[in-house]
Each structure stands twice: as C-alpha cells, then as structure tokens.
Amino acid sequence: MHTAANSAAPPAGPGQASPGQVWAHVGQAFTPQDYDVVILGAGRMGSVLAFYLRQLAPRLRLLLLEEGGLPNEDGATLLAPGVWTTWGVPQDRRAQATWTREQLHTAFGDISFQTRPLIELFAAGGPDRSPTADALAPFPDALALVDVAALPFARVDSGAATYRPGALALAAAQMAVKAGADLMLNARAHAALTPQASGGLVTIERLSVTNTHQIVVHETHRLRAATLVLALGADGPHAAEHDLGLHTTHARAYRQTPRLNAPSSDDTPVLRAAGLTLRPQNGGFTLIPAVHHRDPHGYTPTGGHLTGVPTGLRRETLEDLVALMEALPPLGTGALGLGRSISDVPGAWLALPGGRADGLPLHQRLADGVHLLLGGPHADTLGLAVAHDLAAAVAGREHRPWQDEDEPAR
Amino acid sequence: MHTAANSAAPPAGPGQASPGQVWAHVGQAFTPQDYDVVILGAGRMGSVLAFYLRQLAPRLRLLLLEEGGLPNEDGATLLAPGVWTTWGVPQDRRAQATWTREQLHTAFGDISFQTRPLIELFAAGGPDRSPTADALAPFPDALALVDVAALPFARVDSGAATYRPGALALAAAQMAVKAGADLMLNARAHAALTPQASGGLVTIERLSVTNTHQIVVHETHRLRAATLVLALGADGPHAAEHDLGLHTTHARAYRQTPRLNAPSSDDTPVLRAAGLTLRPQNGGFTLIPAVHHRDPHGYTPTGGHLTGVPTGLRRETLEDLVALMEALPPLGTGALGLGRSISDVPGAWLALPGGRADGLPLHQRLADGVHLLLGGPHADTLGLAVAHDLAAAVAGREHRPWQDEDEPAR
Numbered sequence: 143m144h145t146a147a148n149s150a151a152p153p154a155g156p157g158q159a160s161p162g163q164v165w166a167h168v169g170q171a172f173t174p175q176d177y178d179v180v181i182l183g184a185g186r187m188g189s190v191l192a193f194y195l196r197q198l199a200p201r202l203r204l205l206l207l208e209e210g211g212l213p214n215e216d217g218a219t220l221l222a223p224g225v226w227t228t229w230g231v232p233q234d235r236r237a238q239a240t241w242t243r244e245q246l247h248t249a250f251g252d253i254s255f256q257t258r259p260l261i262e263l264f265a266a267g268g269p270d271r272s273p274t275a276d277a278l279a280p281f282p283d284a285l286a287l288v289d290v291a292a293l294p295f296a297r298v299d300s301g302a303a304t305y306r307p308g309a310l311a312l313a314a315a316q317m318a319v320k321a322g323a324d325l326m327l328n329a330r331a332h333a334a335l336t337p338q339a340s341g342g343l344v345t346i347e348r349l350s351v352t353n354t355h356q357i358v359v360h361e362t363h364r365l366r367a368a369t370l371v372l373a374l375g376a377d378g379p380h381a382a383e384h385d386l387g388l389h390t391t392h393a394r395a396y397r398q399t400p401r402l403n404a405p406s407s408d409d410t411p412v413l414r415a416a417g418l419t420l421r422p423q424n425g426g427f428t429l430i431p432a433v434h435h436r437d438p439h440g441y442t443p444t445g446g447h448l449t450g451v452p453t454g455l456r457r458e459t460l461e462d463l464v465a466l467m468e469a470l471p472p473l474g475t476g477a478l479g480l481g482r483s484i485s486d487v488p489g490a491w492l493a494l495p496g497g498r499a500d501g502l503p504l505h506q507r508l509a510d511g512v513h514l515l516l517g518g519p520h521a522d523t524l525g526l527a528v529a530h531d532l533a534a535a536v537a538g539r540e541h542r543p544w545q546d547e548d549e550p551a552r
Numbered sequence: 553m554h555t556a557a558n559s560a561a562p563p564a565g566p567g568q569a570s571p572g573q574v575w576a577h578v579g580q581a582f583t584p585q586d587y588d589v590v591i592l593g594a595g596r597m598g599s600v601l602a603f604y605l606r607q608l609a610p611r612l613r614l615l616l617l618e619e620g621g622l623p624n625e626d627g628a629t630l631l632a633p634g635v636w637t638t639w640g641v642p643q644d645r646r647a648q649a650t651w652t653r654e655q656l657h658t659a660f661g662d663i664s665f666q667t668r669p670l671i672e673l674f675a676a677g678g679p680d681r682s683p684t685a686d687a688l689a690p691f692p693d694a695l696a697l698v699d700v701a702a703l704p705f706a707r708v709d710s711g712a713a714t715y716r717p718g719a720l721a722l723a724a725a726q727m728a729v730k731a732g733a734d735l736m737l738n739a740r741a742h743a744a745l746t747p748q749a750s751g752g753l754v755t756i757e758r759l760s761v762t763n764t765h766q767i768v769v770h771e772t773h774r775l776r777a778a779t780l781v782l783a784l785g786a787d788g789p790h791a792a793e794h795d796l797g798l799h800t801t802h803a804r805a806y807r808q809t810p811r812l813n814a815p816s817s818d819d820t821p822v823l824r825a826a827g828l829t830l831r832p833q834n835g836g837f838t839l840i841p842a843v844h845h846r847d848p849h850g851y852t853p854t855g856g857h858l859t860g861v862p863t864g865l866r867r868e869t870l871e872d873l874v875a876l877m878e879a880l881p882p883l884g885t886g887a888l889g890l891g892r893s894i895s896d897v898p899g900a901w902l903a904l905p906g907g908r909a910d911g912l913p914l915h916q917r918l919a920d921g922v923h924l925l926l927g928g929p930h931a932d933t934l935g936l937a938v939a940h941d942l943a944a945a946v947a948g949r950e951h952r953p954w955q956d957e958d959e960p961a962r
Contacts (some may be wrong), residue, residue, distance in 0.1 A: 387859050391871065435845040439867035440854035449797045457849035461801065 159200055159322035166327045168350045168360040177205045177324075179536060180344050180367035182331045182381070184208035185219040186307050187503070187517045187529055188373030189314035194533035196321035202536075204323040205367075207331045207346065212315055213308045218375050218490040218517070221399050222307040223421050223430045225412055226523050227260050227299050230500065238527035241544035245526045246305050250317070253309040258422075259411040260302035263293035263469070271295040283410040283422075292469035293415055302412060304421065307522065330359075333370055333385045333512075340511030342370035342386075369536055372508070373515040376491035388508045392516060393436035393497040396443040398459055398489035401479040402427040404472045416466055429478075431459045433492060433499045433519060445484045454481025456489075493518045503528040505535075569610055569732035576737045578760045578770040587615045587734075589946060590754050590777035592741045592791070594618035595629040596717050597913070597927045597939055598783030599724035604943035606731035612946075614733040615777075617741045617756065622725055623718045628785050628900040628927070631809050632717040633831050633840045635822055636933050637670050637709050640910065648937035651954035655936045656715050660727070663719040668832075669821040670712035673703035673879070681705040693820045693832075702879035703825055712822060714831065717932065740769075743780055743795045743922070750921030752780035752796075779946055782918070783925040786901035798918045802926060803846035803907040806853040808869055808899035811889040812837040814882045826876055839888075841869045843902060843909045843929060855894045864891025866899075903928045913938040915945075 165172050179195060181188045184206050192206045213219050226246060231239050246255050261277055261284070277296035278285040319325050330347040344367055347359040372378045376394035383389050406422035413420040417432025437443075446457030453460060460480075467474040481487045495501030495518045503524045506514045515532055517525045527544060534542060575582050589605060591598045594616050602616045623629050636656060641649050657665050671687055671694070687706035688695040729735050740757040754777055757769040782788045786804035793799050816832035823830040827842025847853075856867030863870060870890075877884040891897045905911030905928045913934045916924045925942055927935045937954060944952060 383859055389859055389874075391875075436868075437848055438851055439856055441848055441851045444850035446849055449793055449799055458846075464799070465801075 159196065159320075162204070162319045162322050162324040164319055164325045164327075165329070165348075168328070168348045172326065172348070172361075172363060174346075174363040174365040175203075176366040177368070178202035179204045179369045179371065180331075180342070180365070181206045181371045181373050182333065182344075183373035183375065183378070184212060184311065184315050184325065184327075185214060185217045185373065185375050185517075186222070186311040186314070186521060187375070187515050187525055188371070189311045189318065190526055190529040191371060191373060191515060191533055192318035192323045192325075193314040193321070194530045195536060196318050196323055198533050198539055199537035200322060202369075204318070205365075206315065206318065206323055206325045207329050207344070208325070208327050209330045209349070211327055213311045216490065218397075218492050219311045220308040221397070221488055221490045222517075222522060223399075223419055223428070224254075224305045224307045224522055225260060225419065225421060225430075226303040226305070228301070228523065229260070229262070229299055230520065231523055232502075235502065235524060235527075237544040238531075239523050241530075242524055242526040243301075243303060245530075246303065246310070250310055250313040253305045253313055255303060255305040256408065258302060258304045258408075260299040260414060261411045262297050262299075262414040263288060264295040264297075264415075265293060265469075267295045268297075270297045272297070278411075281409070281411055283404075283406050284413055287404055287413065287420065287427075287470055287472055288415075289469050289471055298411075304412065333372065333381065335386055335509055335512065336366065340509075341366065341368040342509075342512050343367075344370065367511075369511045369513070371505075371513045371515055371532070375517065376493040378493065378514050378516060382508055382514055386508060386512065390506070390508075390514065391497050392501075392514075393494045394491045395433045395435070395437045395494055395499070396441070396456065396489055397431065397433055397492045398443075398455055398487045399431075400429050400455060400459075400481070400487050402429055402472060403477045403479070415469060416462070418462060418466060418470075420470075429463075431462055433494070434458070435499050436494050436497055443484050443489065445481070445486075452482055454483050454486035456484070505529075505532040569606065569730075572614070572729045572732050572734040574729055574735045574737075575739070575758075578738070578758045582736065582758070582773060584756075584773040584775040585613075586776040587778070588612035589614045589779045589781065590741075590752070590775070591616045591781045591783050592743065592754070593783035593785065593788070594622060594721065594725050594735065594737075595624060595627045595783065595785050595927075596632070596721040596724070596931060597785070597925045597935055598781070599721045599728065600936055600939040601781060601783060601925060601943055602728035602733045602735075603724040603731070604940045605946060606728050606733055608943050608949055609947035610732060612779075614728070615775075616725060616728065616733055616735045617739050617754070618735070618737050619740045619759070621737055623721045626900065628807075628902050629721045630718040631807070631898055631900045632927075632932060633809075633829055633838070634664075634715045634717045634932055635670065635829065635831060635840075636713040636715070638711070638933065639670070639672070639709055640930065641933055642912075645912065645934060645937075647954040648941075649933050651940075652934055652936040653711075653713060655940075656713070656720070660720055660723040663715045663723060665713060665715040666818065668712060668714045668818075670709040670824060671821045672707050672709075672824040673698060674705040674707075674825075675703060675879075677705045678707075680707045682707070688821075691819070691821055693814075693816050694823055697814055697823065697830065697837075697880055697882055698825075699879050699881055708821075714822065743782065743791065745796055745919055745922065746776065750919075751776065751778040752919075752922050753777075754780065777921075779921045779923070781915075781923045781925055781942070785927065786903040788903065788924050788926060792918055792924055796918060796922065800916070800918075800924065801907050802911075802924075803904045804901045805843045805845070805847045805904055805909070806851070806866065806899055807841065807843055807902045808853075808865055808897045809841075810839050810865060810869075810891070810897050812839055812882060813887045813889070825879060826872070828872060828876060828880075830880075839873075841872055843904070844868070845909050846904050846907055853894050853899065855891070855896075862892055864893050864896035866894070915939075915942040 274296040379392040410422040419430040684706040789802040820832040829840040
C-alpha cells in the first residue's frame with residue numbers, strides 16, 4: 143500500500159523531485175486521480191506531515207487538502223502560542239521535544255525562531271524557585287507587568303524558545319510542494335472508508351466565494367487514497383465520527399488569545415502565572431489562558447458579562463484574568479483587549495487529545511490505512527516529532543531520529 | 553439585627569409557636585411586611601435552613617420564598633441521589649457528616665431513610681478492596697448488573713445510607729411552617745442590597761398560570777429583610793451577581809439522571825464504578841453520572857449523537873456510559889433510558905461550590921446581612937450541617953452540635 147504503484151511520475155529521490163501542483167482557486171482545472179497519501183488539513187500538523195513524507199517516502203504520490211488558505215484563518219495554528227518548553231512534557235517524551243526544537247531551529251527557514259526564557263511566577267516558594275525581583279531584573283518590560291509582592295517567586299526555563307506556528311505551517315507546506323507534494327486550497331473534504339480495502343475515499347468540494355461573500359461549492363470530485371490522514375485539528379475527531387462512523391474519546395476547547403498592549407521587545411521573556419502565559423509578540427503581549435478542561439458538545443462560545451458589563455472574552459477566561467489582576471496590574475487596565483463581543487477577541491477551537499487539557503500530540507490508527515493526527519496544547523513542543531513519527535510509520539521506517547544514536551540508523 | 557424588633561407576634565419558644573402563614577397561590581391575599589430573615593429558595597438547603605432557624609432563633613420573623621412548588625420540579629433537590637457516604641469527605645468534615653446522618657435518620661419523619669451499603673467496583677486491586685464476587689454475593693440484583701471479570705475488585709461503605717432529598721425538603725419546609733415560618737410558593741424573588749444598612753430589599757413577583765399555560769406575574773411586592781439568604785441552588789451565584797452585583801467563583805454543571813430498568817429492591821446496594829453511581833430506586837436504578845467539571849457560561853444542554861444516533865443524553869454523559877458498557881452490560885441494552893431529546897431525560901443544574909466538581913457545601917457572606925447557601929455534589933452528606941451552621945451563625949450561637957461534647961453546650 144505504500145508503494146508508488148499508482149504513480150505516473152518517475153521515482154525521484156529527495157532533492158531531485160519536481161515540484162507538485164498547487165490548486166489555489168477553482169479557476170485552475172483539476173482532474174482527479176488516486177493518491178498514495180491524502181492529508182486532510184494543511185495546518186501545522188498536516189503541513190509538517192506532508193513535509194516529512196516527502197523526505198521519508200518520496201515515491202508516494204501525496205495530496206494535501208485545505209479548506210481555507212495557507213494558513214487557515216479559522217484554525218488553531220495561527221493562534222498557537224509558539225512557545226517551546228519542556229515544562230509539562232513527561233520524561234519519556236523529552237527526546238522528542240529536543241528533536242522538535244532542533245527542527246524548529248534549522249529545518250524550516252525563517253519562522254522567527256529564537257531562544258527566549260520562559261519565567262513562571264508564584265505566590266509561594268519551592269524547589270528551583272528564586273526571587274522574582276532577581277529573575278526579572280534584566281527584563282524591565284516584564285518587571286513592569288508584575289506586582290512582585292504578590293508573585294515573589296520565579297522559576298526559569300532558560301532553554302525555552304518562541305517561533306511563529308503559522309509561519310511554520312506555511313513553510314512546511316511550501317517545502318512539501320517544492321519536494322513534489324500536490325496541494326489544493328479552498329477545498330472542503332469528506333472522507334469515507336473504502337469497502338473491503340484499506341485507505342479511504344475522499345470527496346472534495348472546491349469552494350469559491352460569490353460577490354455577496356457567500357461560500358459556495360463550485361465543483362465536486364472523488365478520489366481514492368491508499369493512506370488517508372485526518373489532520374483537521376479540533377475538527378478531526380468530529381470528522382472521524384461523522385464521516386467514518388469511528389468514535390474517539392478526544393474533545394476540544396475554545397481558547398481565546400486576547401491582546402495586552404504593554405510594551406515588549408525581542409528580549410522580553412515569556413511570562414507565566416497561574417496557568418496564564420504572556421507571550422511577547424509584535425511589540426505587545428498575546429495572552430494564552432489556561433485550558434482547564436474540554437468544552438461540552440453543543441457549546442457555542444459567547445462573550446461573558448462580569449457584574450453586568452459585556453465583554454468579548456468568554457466568562458471562564460474573564461474569571462481567570464480577574465483573579466490575576468492584583469498580581470499583574472496591567473490586566474486591570476484598558477491595555478487588555480476585552481472587546482465587547484466574541485468576534486472582537488481572537489479565538490479558535492483547540493483539540494484536546496484524549497479529552498484531556500494536558501493531552502499530548504498523537505497519531506492514532508482509525509482503520510486500516512486511515513489515521514488521525516492531533517496537535518493540541520503541547521503541539522508547540524512535540525508536534526513535529528509526532529508528525530514525523532506518523533510519516534516514518536507510513537514510509538515503513540523503523541528508526542526514529544530522536545532514538546539513541548547508538549542504535550543502527552534506518 | 554437578629555432581634556425580633558420588627559415582629560408584631562409575641563415571642564414564642566420551640567414547641568409553643570403558632571404556625572406560620574402559607575401563600576400557595578395568588579388567590580391568597582398578601583400584605584407585605586418586613587422580616588428578620590428572608591430565605592430565597594425552598595429546595596433542600598433553604599427549607600432545612602428555615603427549619604433550623606425556627607429551632608435556634610424562634611423570635612426571628614422568617615419568610616421562605618419559592619419560585620415553584622414544594623419541591624420545585626426544576627430544581628436539583630428532586631434529582632439529587634440521596635446517598636449519604638463519607639467517601640470523598642475530608643477528615644475535618646467527618647463530624648459534620650456523622651451529625652447530618654443522624655439528623656436525616658431522626659429529625660424529619662419518613663424520608664425513606666435506610667442504611668444501605670455503597671459498593672464501589674474497580675478493575676484493579678488496592679487497599680480495602682475485596683473480590684467483587686464476594687462483595688456482591690448477597691445481592692443477586694446487583695451482581696446481575698456487573699461483568700465481574702471486568703470489575704473484579706470492590707470496596708464497601710457499609711455505613712452508607714439512602715433517603716429522598718425531595719421528601720426531606722418538603723418535610724423541613726412543613727416543619728418550619730408548623731414552627732412559625734411564613735412560606736410563599738409560586739413567588740419569584742429578586743434581591744437588592746439595602747443602601748447604608750445590612751440585609752436586603754426583596755422584590756416578590758407572585759406568579760400565576762394562564763389558561764394557555766403561560767406563567768405571568770400577578771402582582772409585585774417589596775419588603776425588607778434584615779438578613780437575606782440566597783438558597784437558590786445553581787442559580788444562587790447568578791442571582792448574587794445579577795441582582796446584587798457581587799461576583800463569586802462558583803459555577804454549575806448540568807447533570808442528567810437517566811433511568812436503568814433493571815430490577816432492584818430495598819435490599820439492593822448502591823453501586824459505583826468509574827464515577828457512575830447506580831442508585832436503586834422505585835424497583836429500578838437511577839444513574840448518577842460523574843460530574844467532571846463545570847459547564848461554561850452560555851452552555852445550553854443538548855442531546856448528543858453517537859455515531860449518528862440522536863439521544864436525550866448529553867454527549868459527555870453518553871461517552872461515560874459507553875465506556876462502561878462492557879463492565880456493566882445492561883447499559884448497552886434497551887434497559888437504559890437514553891431518550892431521543894434532552895427533555896426525555898431527567899436533569900437539573902447542579903451548583904459547584906468554588907467552581908469545583910468536588911466542591912463541598914458552604915455558606916458565604918456576600919454583604920452585611922446577606923448570605924449565599926450552596927449545596928452541590930456533596931449536599932447529601934454535608935448539607936444539613938452547613939445549613940445548621942448558617943442558622944446558628946444567624947442566631948448568634950457559638951456552639952455547633954457536632955463539636956466535641958466536652959465543650960460547653962450553647
């Protein structure tokens with residue numbers, strides 16, 4: 143199933159491939175053909191999977207499908223914090239995290255990768271904690287945000303790093319295309335299991351936009367994928383159940399990332415307190431609230447009221463920020479972009495692998511030749527390794543690059 | 553503030569009081585007067601508070617207000633499991649739990665109180681666990697529900713008990729009225745803080761039902777309460793914020809209690825597995841699913857689909873039951889009352905004190921002379937003690953009956 147039997151193109155090794163085709167809009171004619179691998183979703187996980195598949199299995203004909211543009215403005219990738227840290231990563235996944243960091247640094251060109259300390263602040267002391275005043279002394283921008291008396295203790299991850307997940311997804315997709323992957327944008331896809339065979343049948347609806355800004359289906363195609371991967375983020379588990387009839391235990395949560403207009407620079411560390419991450423970005427801060435648990439099915443995000451005042455932040459996030467206003471005084475000022483309705487605040491559905499708020503990225507076999515690929519809350523730190531792991535499995539490789547170097551390579 | 557200064561009635565001790573007035577419908581004329589204590593909500597917590605207040609402070613003029621009937625069919629009291637157990641109760645609250653059990657047994661007449669073992673089943677062994685086959689051997693009704701191979705280990709709380717929380721609320725309210733409390737049903741109340749004074753102002757909307765089953769406001773009254781208690785269950789925190797402008801951190805979750813039509817008797821123990829409680833009731837079982845976390849603000853409960861089939865159970869509950877179907881095979885049969893829409897399955901909003909799924913009952917001072925009283929998930933075991941504690945505080949008593957008996961009594 144992973145051979146290039148269906149491929150009309152001549153076999154090509156890495157570096158020798160001719161670029162794949164790109165269909166960006168319905169004006170470009172598309173003649174359906176069967177593929178060895180079809181990936182639904184060109185967010186970070188799907189794009190990176192396509193990139194690694196071109197490296198590990200260049201003979202496989204590969205199609206990457208994306209409902210929106212590159213990157214999709216409704217997806218979680220664009221709003222992901224882009225903070226690499228080993229905090230929260232179990233010991234047995236540390237090698238994957240370290241490998242992911244190296245890849246982020248070197249493999250995708252300029253994705254604004256930089257080493258940048260992550261400093262977590264606490265009300266109480268503990269192991270590995272030092273005085274906040276000392277930890278923040280070199281960083282006046284950060285110090286200005288904090289009431290040191292309320293959060294007098296700090297721990298530092300000096301090996302942390304930041305990057306732009308949207309830039310990563312774009313670079314990975316472009317490099318995959320350059321290495322021979324086909325890519326279709328503005329294409330909504332539905333999958334079905336292939337009767338009595340592995341892989342899946344894919345129905346592609348090519349979308350266009352009318353003069354009145356309605357999204358309509360321009361044309362529909364069907365093709366067969368020997369291997370099918372759902373890389374649809376928080377929509378993946380729904381697609382698995384709705385399209386394929388395969389129930390999973392994954393869930394999702396709606397995470398908003400409001401803006402805090404307090405000055406930051408490239409030298410400002412990432413701050414964290416009570417689960418809230420303050421990520422320096424574009425001269426200010428993006429706030430990434432803690433995800434405490436999944437949202438129930440049927441929940442529609444709505445702006446919350448606090449003692450009568452409407453805001454664009456959902457109530458749960460608002461409560462978390464209110465609880466931190468004394469410790470981080472700028473949260474109580476007009477610097478915080480509260481908005482007045484839900485559409486005023488950037489937000490996206492985040493996949494929660496295993497239904498857990500601390501779920502780690504994973505891939506999961508749903509049926510023979512059908513896989514689910516999920517990023518979730520730790521995709522910044524482990525996503526590349528998990529995508530690579532699936533690519534290697536599809537390619538039939540035994541070795542993983544983060545494994546002991548004493549082991550025989552590939 | 554707790555004196556009977558406003559009272560026109562002569563002081564009366566316990567046992568000597570003349571009964572209070574009851575306004576059940578708008579045909580009974582009501583002339584507003586000020587009260588020493590007004591309790592909003594005649595569910596379990598409010599009714600029991602009224603009962604203890606008549607015992608501890610019989611001179612205080614007391615009004616109990618309830619939006620529905622006795623008990624309110626939309627409230628959490630009627631659907632509460634009515635399972636007393638010390639499991640999950642911290643050591644420092646055990647004396648309150650024991651006192652609550654004694655009160656349930658003796659103080660409220662026939663509320664179907666009976667000692668009944670609670671048996672929790674596990675896939676793995678551990679301290680205090682014995683073979684399930686042994687633990688369930690005396691109980692063939694219970695044994696018939698369980699795949700013993702899937703849940704081979706059990707622990708037993710032989711001191712557990714069951715009762716009917718709805719019967720408790722009704723009895724407590726009736727006894728409070730008999731001891732002199734006034735009670736108004738079908739009365740929606742809104743509270744406001746009293747400017748420059750303690751207590752609150754209460755606006756009462758007396759409700760009636762039209763020929764077309766619309767609920768309308770028949771008349772509106774205003775009165776003053778020197779002490780005001782919000783005992784509105786899951787609606788209490790909302791009322792505190794909306795009516796009084798006082799933000800709290802409490803939350804709520806929508807809990808459904810589907811029926812399992814498998815035979816049970818008065819001798820059948822309560823079963824528990826993976827957080828699901830199976831409560832023998834009316835010849836079958838009421839299922840009480842685990843509450844994992846609060847529901848977000850703005851969530852509207854909806855029936856879930858499982859691989860396309862619509863049910864009346866919300867999706868999260870459905871997933872928990874599906875995960876248990878192998879261990880408890882009747883869950884996978886028509887014996888489970890799944891329903892086809894949310895209105896088919898009994899359910900109610902449950903208060904989560906402190907926003908926590910394991911929050912303990914509490915009372916909280918919101919303002920001078922204004923209190924919030926919350927039951928929540930552990931109201932069955934600790935609710936009476938917490939209501940008594942608030943009654944004693946309002947009455948100015950130092951002693952609590954569950955305190956060491958060596959201490960001076962009252």
